[in-house]
Amino acid sequence: MDETVLYPTTPARQALAAQFNLPYDDAMQDWEWQVANSDAFDQYLAAYTIAMPSDQRFSLMEMHCPMRRGFGRRSHAQHSMGEDQIASRGLQPST
Template structure:
């Protein structure tokens, strides 16, 4: 159906810097660091910090925190969706692999996916349609 974007992963250096900047824990056992330390109540802080970054590795890693925080929003998910969507679309090549992951294309039932999966699929499909028409 869709080609999987080239894999990209967090770097230890980016995690260390973000942990320092955002006062987050960073322990060796935290294999899925971004998902473990992300706090939905701090999404404003994450987004604000993201807009100040120029380092792609840090942006990539911080976006993982932002997406997890968005996914875990109880009542404020719609408040942040458009802002996060804009960040992802603006820097699509940087986040293509992460977006693809959250698309969950292996599951056709959107009711059995993450809450942000429909948004991620829209972004992925629209960005890939644009690419094909160029």
């Protein structure tokens, strides 16, 4: 059985950036992690269909990873803090 290897592609990233009005630049490393937005989780999930090209599905699922780990458009400082530190500073943790 042949193994399918999936990876992010530039066309997939550009298509998702256009679809969700996300920033895109060829110099963005780990684009899926940089643009992930937990507020748009429902939009991303609704867009994920078998009809979507596999490279777009791969990138869209990778965008879910930072959201599941508590990232997703939090500031760099917030990433290095625990939830109690975030709350004590009056900041909102990502959901």
